[in-house]
Amino acid sequence: NTGMFTYDPGFTSTASCESGLTYIDGDEGVLLHRGYPIGQLAEQSSFMEVSYLLLNGELPSKQELADFTRTITRHTMVHEQLTTFYRGFRRDAHPMAIMCGVVGALSAFYHDSTDINDPAQRTIASHRLIAKMPTIAAMAYKYSVGQPFVYPRNDLSYTANFLRMTFSVPAEEYEPDPVIVDAMDKIFILHADHEQNASTSTVRLAGSSGANPFACIAAGIACLWGPAHGGANEAALNMLREIGTVDRIPEYIARAKNKDDPFRLMGFGHRVYKNYDPRATVMQKTAKDVLEKLGVNDPVFDVAKELEQIALNDPYFIEKKLYPNVDFYSGVILSAIGFPTEMFTVLFALARTVGWVAQWNEMISDPAQKIGRPRQLYTGPVQRDYVPVADR
Numbered sequence: 028n029t030g031m032f033t034y035d036p037g038f039t040s041t042a043s044c045e046s047g048l049t050y051i052d053g054d055e056g057v058l059l060h061r062g063y064p065i066g067q068l069a070e071q072s073s074f075m076e077v078s079y080l081l082l083n084g085e086l087p088s089k090q091e092l093a094d095f096t097r098t099i100t101r102h103t104m105v106h107e108q109l110t111t112f113y114r115g116f117r118r119d120a121h122p123m124a125i126m127c128g129v130v131g132a133l134s135a136f137y138h139d140s141t142d143i144n145d146p147a148q149r150t151i152a153s154h155r156l157i158a159k160m161p162t163i164a165a166m167a168y169k170y171s172v173g174q175p176f177v178y179p180r181n182d183l184s185y186t187a188n189f190l191r192m193t194f195s196v197p198a199e200e201y202e203p204d205p206v207i208v209d210a211m212d213k214i215f216i217l218h219a220d221h222e223q224n225a226s227t228s229t230v231r232l233a234g235s236s237g238a239n240p241f242a243c244i245a246a247g248i249a250c251l252w253g254p255a256h257g258g259a260n261e262a263a264l265n266m267l268r269e270i271g272t273v274d275r276i277p278e279y280i281a282r283a284k285n286k287d288d289p290f291r292l293m294g295f296g297h298r299v300y301k302n303y304d305p306r307a308t309v310m311q312k313t314a315k316d317v318l319e320k321l322g323v324n325d326p327v328f329d330v331a332k333e334l335e336q337i338a339l340n341d342p343y344f345i346e347k348k349l350y351p352n353v354d355f356y357s358g359v360i361l362s363a364i365g366f367p368t369e370m371f372t373v374l375f376a377l378a379r380t381v382g383w384v385a386q387w388n389e390m391i392s393d394p395a396q397k398i399g400r401p402r403q404l405y406t407g408p409v410q411r412d413y414v415p416v417a418d419r
C-alpha cells in the first residue's frame with residue numbers, strides 16, 4: 028500500500044539477499060534504481076543525484092542535493108600521508124592494483140572512527156569513500172604517467188573535479204569541455220549499481236563479517252578487476268583495436284563460436300541480461316554524440332557497430348541470447364576523452380563505489396543480517412583412515 032512491492036523474478040529460492048536498491052529483469056532488459064528506469068536517470072539526472080537516490084531511497088529536493096553535493100565535495104581531499112603510499116608502487120603498476128592497495132589503506136586512516144553500528148559513522152564512511160575515489164583514481168593515473176598529483180577544488184562539480192585532477196598539469200590548466208563532463212557523468216550513472224553482481228556480492232560478504240567498510244570496498248575493487256566482470260571494458264576496447272577493420276570481424280565471430288577456443292567477445296553476454304543491456308543502449312548513443320561533438324573519427328567505433336550488427340543476426344548469438352553489455356561501447360568514449368585502457372576499470376570502480384556503499388549500508392542496517400556463509404556440494408572422497416607415510 029506504500030507503492031513498495033516485491034518483484035518476484037522467479038528465483039526467490041536462490042536469491043542471496045533482499046534489496047530495494049536496484050531491480051533487473053534480464054529477459055526484458057529492464058534496470059531500475061529505486062524504481063526509476065536507468066534510461067531516464069542517464070538522460071535527465073546527474074551522478075550526484077543518482078548517488079543520493081541510491082543512498083537515501085528518494086530523489087533529493089534542490090536543497091537536499093545541494094547539501095549532499097557540498098558534503099561530498101568537502102571530503103574529496105585525501106590525507107597527505109596517503110600520497111607517499113603511491114611511491115611504493117612501480118610506475119608501470121596497473122592502476123587497478125594501485126586502487127586495491129590505496130583504498131584498502133584508507134582503513135588505516137579511518138579504522139578507529141568507523142563504528143559500523145553507528146548510522147552516523149556509516150554515513151560519514153560512505154561519504155568519504157564516494158568523495159575520495161575520484162581523487163585516488165586521478166592520483167593513480169598521474170602516478171602512472173609520472174605527472175604531479177593535482178588537488179581537488181571545491182568550486183567544481185564532482186565529475187569536472189575528477190577530470191581536472193586527471194588531466195591538468197602545472198604548465199597547463201585543463202578546462203573540462205561540458206560535452207566531456209556530461210558524457211563522463213552519464214558513464215558514472217550507468218555504472219553506479221547493478222544488483223548483486225560479483226563485486227557487490229563480494230562487498231556484502233566482506234561487510235557481513237563486520238569488516239571495515241574501506242577494506243570491504245577494496246575487496247570489491249579486486250573482484251571487479253577480472254576480465255569477466257569490470258575488466259571487460261579494457262578488454263573490449265583492446266579486442267576492437269585488435270580486430271582493427273570491419274573485414275576482420277568474421278574471423279573473431281568464428282573464434283567466439285568455437286568451443287575449443289577460449290576467446291570470448293568482450294563486452295558481449297551477461298549472467299542476467301538475455302536481452303539488450305539497457306545501459307549499452309545509452310552508451311552507444313553517448314559514444315556517437317561524444318565522437319561527433321569532439322570531431323573524433325575513431326574507426327574502432329565503426330568496428331564495434333558492425334560487430335554488434337553481425338553478432339545480433341548470427342544464429343549462435345541469437346540462440347545463446349548474447350547482446351552487448353555495459354562494457355562494449357564505454358571504452359570508445361573513454362578513449363575519445365583521453366583515458367588509457369588501463370584506467371577504464373578504475374573508472375568503473377569509481378562509479379560503482381556508490382552502489383557498493385549503498386548496498387553495504389542496506390545490509391549493515393538490517394538488524395537481522397548475519398555473517399554470510401555460502402555452503403557447497405561436497406565432491407571429495409568419503410571418510411577414510413590416515414595411512415602413515417612408511418605404508419604409502
Ligand code: SDX
Pocket residue numbers: 220221223224225254255256257259283284290291292293294295296297298299347349352353354
Ligand atoms: C559486467 O553481473 C553483473 O551485473 C555484472 C555487470 C555489472 O554492472 O556489475 O553487468 C558488469 O561484468 C558485464 C559483463 C562483462 N563481461 C564481459 O563482457 C566478458 C565477456 N562476456 C562473457 O565472459 C560472459 O558473457 C559472461 C562472463 C559475462 C557471462 O558468462 P556466462 O555465465 O557463461 O553466460 P551465459 O551462461 O549466458 O553463456 C551462455 C553461452 C555459454 O555457452 P554454452 O555453455 O551454452 O555452450 O554463451 C557463451 C557461454 O560460453 N558465451 C559467449 C559469450 N558470453 C557467453 N560466447 C562468446 N562470447 C561471449 N561474450
